[in-house]
Amino acid sequence: MTELLNQWGINSLPGILLVLTLGLLFLYAAREPAHAAVRGLGRFFHGAFRLASRSVMKAEQRLQERNRQVVLSSGREAQERLLEREFQRIHDMVQRDLSGYPALNRTLSEQLTRIEEDYRQSTEVPPQPPEWLAAVEAVARIPSSDTGAVADILADIHDTLTRAQKDSMEAYRKSCRTRHGLLKRMLPYWRRLSNTMTAVERKMTDLDARIPAIDRQMQLYEEILAKTDRAERELTSSFTTQFVVAGVVLAIAVLGGFINFHLIALPMSEMVGGGSYLGPLKTADVAALVIILVEIAMGIFLMESLRITRMFPAIHAMDDQMRRRMVVVTFAILAALAGVESALAYMRDLLAADKEALTRSLTGGATVETGFRWIASVGQMVMGFVLPFALACVAIPLESFIHASRVVLGMLAGLTLRTIALGLRLIASAAWQISRFMTQLYDVAIFLPLWVENAIRRRRAVTAQGGIAPPVLHDAVETSLKFDLRAAAPPADVTDAAEGERVVTPDAIERGGRSRGDGGRRGGKSAGDKPDLDFPPDSGSPVFP
Amino acid sequence: MIRVLLTLVVVILGSTSCTDTRSHARAVFVLLDISGTYVNEIDKARRIVDYLLAVLGPGDSLAVARIDSASFSEKDIVASITFSDRPSMANAEKRAYRAAIDKFAQTVRQSGHTDISGAMLQGLEYLEETGAGTRYLFVFSDLQEDLKNDHVRQWTWNFHDTHVVAINVTKLDSDNRDPREYLSRVTDWREKVESGGGHWRVINELSHVEQVLR
Numbered sequence: 001m002t003e004l005l006n007q008w009g010i011n012s013l014p015g016i017l018l019v020l021t022l023g024l025l026f027l028y029a030a031r032e033p034a035h036a037a038v039r040g041l042g043r044f045f046h047g048a049f050r051l052a053s054r055s056v057m058k059a060e061q062r063l064q065e066r067n068r069q070v071v072l073s074s075g076r077e078a079q080e081r082l083l084e085r086e087f088q089r090i091h092d093m094v095q096r097d098l099s100g101y102p103a104l105n106r107t108l109s110e111q112l113t114r115i116e117e118d119y120r121q122s123t124e125v126p127p128q129p130p131e132w133l134a135a136v137e138a139v140a141r142i143p144s145s146d147t148g149a150v151a152d153i154l155a156d157i158h159d160t161l162t163r164a165q166k167d168s169m170e171a172y173r174k175s176c177r178t179r180h181g182l183l184k185r186m187l188p189y190w191r192r193l194s195n196t197m198t199a200v201e202r203k204m205t206d207l208d209a210r211i212p213a214i215d216r217q218m219q220l221y222e223e224i225l226a227k228t229d230r231a232e233r234e235l236t237s238s239f240t241t242q243f244v245v246a247g248v249v250l251a252i253a254v255l256g257g258f259i260n261f262h263l264i265a266l267p268m269s270e271m272v273g274g275g276s277y278l279g280p281l282k283t284a285d286v287a288a289l290v291i292i293l294v295e296i297a298m299g300i301f302l303m304e305s306l307r308i309t310r311m312f313p314a315i316h317a318m319d320d321q322m323r324r325r326m327v328v329v330t331f332a333i334l335a336a337l338a339g340v341e342s343a344l345a346y347m348r349d350l351l352a353a354d355k356e357a358l359t360r361s362l363t364g365g366a367t368v369e370t371g372f373r374w375i376a377s378v379g380q381m382v383m384g385f386v387l388p389f390a391l392a393c394v395a396i397p398l399e400s401f402i403h404a405s406r407v408v409l410g411m412l413a414g415l416t417l418r419t420i421a422l423g424l425r426l427i428a429s430a431a432w433q434i435s436r437f438m439t440q441l442y443d444v445a446i447f448l449p450l451w452v453e454n455a456i457r458r459r460r461a462v463t464a465q466g467g468i469a470p471p472v473l474h475d476a477v478e479t480s481l482k483f484d485l486r487a488a489a490p491p492a493d494v495t496d497a498a499e500g501e502r503v504v505t506p507d508a509i510e511r512g513g514r515s516r517g518d519g520g521r522r523g524g525k526s527a528g529d530k531p532d533l534d535f536p537p538d539s540g541s542p543v544f545p
Numbered sequence: 546m547i548r549v550l551l552t553l554v555v556v557i558l559g560s561t562s563c564t565d566t567r568s569h570a571r572a573v574f575v576l577l578d579i580s581g582t583y584v585n586e587i588d589k590a591r592r593i594v595d596y597l598l599a600v601l602g603p604g605d606s607l608a609v610a611r612i613d614s615a616s617f618s619e620k621d622i623v624a625s626i627t628f629s630d631r632p633s634m635a636n637a638e639k640r641a642y643r644a645a646i647d648k649f650a651q652t653v654r655q656s657g658h659t660d661i662s663g664a665m666l667q668g669l670e671y672l673e674e675t676g677a678g679t680r681y682l683f684v685f686s687d688l689q690e691d692l693k694n695d696h697v698r699q700w701t702w703n704f705h706d707t708h709v710v711a712i713n714v715t716k717l718d719s720d721n722r723d724p725r726e727y728l729s730r731v732t733d734w735r736e737k738v739e740s741g742g743g744h745w746r747v748i749n750e751l752s753h754v755e756q757v758l759r
């Protein structure tokens with residue numbers, strides 16, 4: 001560099017000053033095109049990044065709409081299943097408890113008929129007075145002379161009446177006894193009737209208790225159908241919870257699968273060979289993995305056949321007989337695989353013991369027989385049998401995870417898009433600010449010619465206006481901060497722009513100080529916006545349009 | 546879902562098996578020097594073989610041969626085996642193999658000369674025959690070759706990416722007087738191995754053998 005400067009003869013102070021002066025003059029002369037170029041570049045990047053941001057935001061909006069559809073659709077399906085299950089329960093309850101209602105009705109009718117009959121029979125019937133009582137009464141009115149046959153006749157009549165009364169009383173008492181007997185016989189019927197009615201009431205109460213739950217589910221279902229924001233929020237929250245819970249359960253299942261894998265990988269080498277490979281993987285390891293995957297698949301089919309999960313519409317649409325057969329078959333395969341795993345686990349124990357014995361003999365160590373080794377063997381066998389069934393249940397959290405992941409992944413994707421859009425807007429804003437800063441930096445570099453230009457202009461203006469100096473920057477700043485609220489309102493908000501006197505009136509303050517004193521910029525953008533760059537009217541703020 | 550998983554497994558297996566066709570089996574050929582006083586080191590050699598038996602698995606190959614006066618011969622192979630694919634069978638074979646090595650150690654006699662080159666060539670042929678993906682040639686010797694007059698051992702070596710491990714390279718009396726002899730001996734063998742496309746390593750501490758076969 002120094003050599004180059006020497007070659008050009010710029011090795012002395014005058015030479016350097018000359019070069020600097022020429023450079024400044026060149027920069028001063030090229031000020032307008034340079035400013036325009038920098039502004040154009042800034043406008044280009046600003047526009048490009050804003051366009052990209054807007055495009056990303058549109059994609060995000062489409063994704064959000066898709067998420068909303070997915071949430072509502074999944075929620076509707078889940079809610080339908082819940083309602084279906086609730087109605088199925090009620091159906092079962094009604095079928096179980098009220099299917100015998102005709103028989104119950106008949107029993108109740110019979111019991112009521114019997115009670116009514118007994119009641120009718122037990123009604124008190126007063127004994128009818130004998131018909132000859134009137135004749136006796138007439139005879140009894142005959143005056144008595146205490147003599148002879150009349151007295152005897154009367155005495156006989158009296159005896160007869162006494163006997164008749166006694167017979168009547170006997171008959172009445174008998175009738176009462178019969179009536180009491182009938183009433184006594186009614187008692188168990190009453191009790192039975194009471195028990196029957198209590199049972200019916202209890203069943204009705206159970207049925208009634210389910211109604212509010214169904215009402216709540218129906219309310220949510222209606223909101224989902226109406227696509228309300230509340231339903232969407234509730235469903236989103238519910239799916240997020242499901243995602244987390246199902247994820248945790250799946251992680252546990254993966255750990256279980258890992259243990260299961262190690263339990264059967266070594267003994268599998270006895271079956272498929274320990275020295276063969278499929279690519280970089282041992283065939284025995286692949287076989288163990290396949291067995292575990294088959295167990296999980298069987299578990300999924302079993303859960304599908306039992307209608308606990310609904311991942312395969314084909315299985316769900318099968319008729320009940322076929323479905324029951326599938327339950328039996330998948331369960332049988334699962335049990336067989338569990339048995340195989342149990343045997344493999346036992347074989348693993350034997351192989352490990354053999355390997356240990358060999359290693360001990362090779363290293364010269366004494367073989368130690370432990371008495372409680374069988375516990376480990378049994379433990380491994382039990383684990384080998386139980387783990388397949390545990391893995392089979394992974395279908396339930398898997399289904400929840402898949403359904404919830406549609407929503408949660410959609411949300412995450414939306415969040416990512418929003419972040420990208422924000423980043424693009426920030427970059428656009430930065431491009432605009434940098435272009436502005438660059439133009440100012442350019443002016444700083446050529447401040448000397450600019451200052452000279454200003455001085456010349458001021459002098460010309462003084463000459464043109466008869467010796468009144470225009471305000472310099474310092475004066476303009478000081479005068480612009482003088483708020484004369486008590487002053488009478490001038491004809492215009494801003495007066496005497498040429499002299500730099502800027503008086504802010506109360507009207508102007510009420511209008512938010514939107515008026516400006518620059519005269520030529522009326523109707524343009526406010527002072528706090530973009531003074532240097534003219535962007536399209538619909539472009540708005542560079543950060544938040 | 547299951548279809549997707551199965552497809553994924555098939556694709557992974559297919560892609561890996563297409564790209565990885567090399568054998569994963571290991572083959573080890575152990576050369577035991579029985580010349581001169583080195584025959585007394587046979588117990589150390591047994592420990593090495595025991596270690597190899599413990600480390601090698603189903604499908605791996607192991608051969609033990611002695612280095613005697615003229616070693617380029619199958620007769621010098623004490624025992625060789627490719628272990629069964631079944632771990633239980635492989636364990637039984639290892640026991641039988643160890644018995645054979647024990648018997649050899651009890652009946653071994655020292656040889657008059659030391660034909661290391663011939664033994665190495667024999668070992669390389671064996672390793673090539675096994676077709677194993679990873680090959681080791683363990684040389685349990687002081688690396689001092691002593692050929693008969695009429696034996697020619699000049700040829701171009703081809704080690705085919707074999708790992709040659711010199712174990713227990715003891716210092717001779719002459720090495721003590723002039724260590725340059727020892728260094729020259731080791732360097733000569735290193736150059737032979739590495740120029741033939743092999744990998745050379747010297748291990749004098751037996752416990753470090755574990756670092757080779759991991």
